[in-house]
Amino acid sequence: MATTLTINGSDHRIDAPDDTPLLWILRDELGMTGTKFGCGVGSCGACTVHIDGEAMRSCQVALGDVWGDVTTIEGLGTPDAMHALQAAWLRNQVAQCGYCQSGQIMQAADLLSQNPDPTDDEIDAAMSGNLCRCGTYSRIRAAIRDAATQMREEVL
Template identity: 70%
Template sequence: MKLTVNGNAHDLDVEPDMPLLWALRDELGITGPKYGCGIAMCGACTVHIDGVAVRSCSVQVGDVDGDVTTIEGLGTPDAMHAVQAAWFEHQVAQCGYCQSGQIMQAASLLEENPAPTDEDIDDAMSGNLCRCGTYPRIRAAVKTAAAKLSEG
C-alpha cells in the first residue's frame, strides 16, 4: 500500500483493513494521533485526509484516498500553525492527551469556516472529548486562531 503522510510517501506492507491509526503509530512511528476509544467517539486520533478531519481509528488504511496530515505535519515549533500558536497562547493543554486531535479538528473547522460563532465551534468540537475540561480555553483558542488567520 502507498500512503502519503505529512508530505512523505510511504510503502506499507499491511492488511488493507488495518485502521489508519495503527498504520501511523505502529508502522510509521507517528505518535501524535492517540488511541482513545477505538470507535471514533473521542477524537484523540483525529487527522486530516486532504484537509478534512477524520477519526483515524475508524478509517481503514486501504480506504485512504488522499494525503494524510497529522499534528506533526500541521506546523513546527519554529513555524506553528495559527491553531497551535493559539493553543500555546491560551495554555489549553493540561494533560495533553487529547490535544493533537483537538488541534486537528479546530484547524479543519477553520479551513471550512474561517469566522465560526461560539455555536459553530461547540458543534464542530463536540466530538472531541477532553477529560481535563479545557473547553472554555479551547473555544477561546479557536477564536484567536480564526482572528490571526483572517489577518492573513
C-alpha cells in the same frame, strides 16, 4: 500487498493488511505518535487526522480505504513555524493532561479551513465530537477564536 500513502507531504510504503486501522499505521508502523488512541470506536476524537483536508477519525479508517493525502498533527505546521492553532493553544494554556489536544487541534483546523470566523455556537458544534477529560472546553474555544483572528490578520 504494499500500499503507498502520502502522509505530511512524504510518501510512505506500507506493507500491512488493508483492514489495518490508519491509526495503527501512523503510530506503530511510522512512529508518528502525536495521533493518539482514545476509544477505538471514533467517539472521542483523540485520533483525528486530515484526509484530503477533512477531519477523520483514524481509528475508523482502514488502510485500504484511505482516499487521499493524510495530515497528522506532526505535519500541521511547518518545520520553521507552528500552525496558528498550535501557537494559540500555547498562548491560551489549553492543555492540562494534553492527551486529546492533537485531535482537538486537527478538528479545529478543519473547522477554520471551512469557516474562518466561526461563532461560539459553530465552534461548539464542530468540536462536539472531541472529548476532553480535563474539561478545558472554554480554553479550547478561546484558542480557536484567537487562531481564527490571527489567521484572518495574516491574510490581510
